[in-house]
Amino acid sequence: MTADDARGVLERCIAGRVSLHRLTTWAEAVEGRDDIELDAKSPADLATLLFELSNPKINNPSLDTIRVWSTRLRQVASSTDSTALEAS
Secondary structure (H helix, E strand, O other): OOHHHHHHHHHHHHOOOOOHHHHHHHHHHHHOOOOOOOOOOOHHHHHHHHHHHHOHHHHOOOHHHHHHHHHHHHHHHHHHHHHHHHHO
16 A cells, blocks of 8 residues: 555545544554565555554644645655656
8 A cells, every 4th residue: 555545535524534443444444464575665664654543542633633644655656656757
């Protein structure tokens, strides 16, 4: 799973197409799967996001925190895209 993949799901929640409850259920499912690898360029960010979303009683996610995460993941994706362009 890449930062863009996760951001796409977050954007659906922000747009109202996915409920916050559904988002936390998705995060629980993804976090518990061994066959979904987190992008090597941003594994800590993605692991933290999944932990925060999949534990709503501890972290109390809101649309505001979802927006912050979306922005953060956009920056991660942009920085990895820039790095890839510089390398080529």
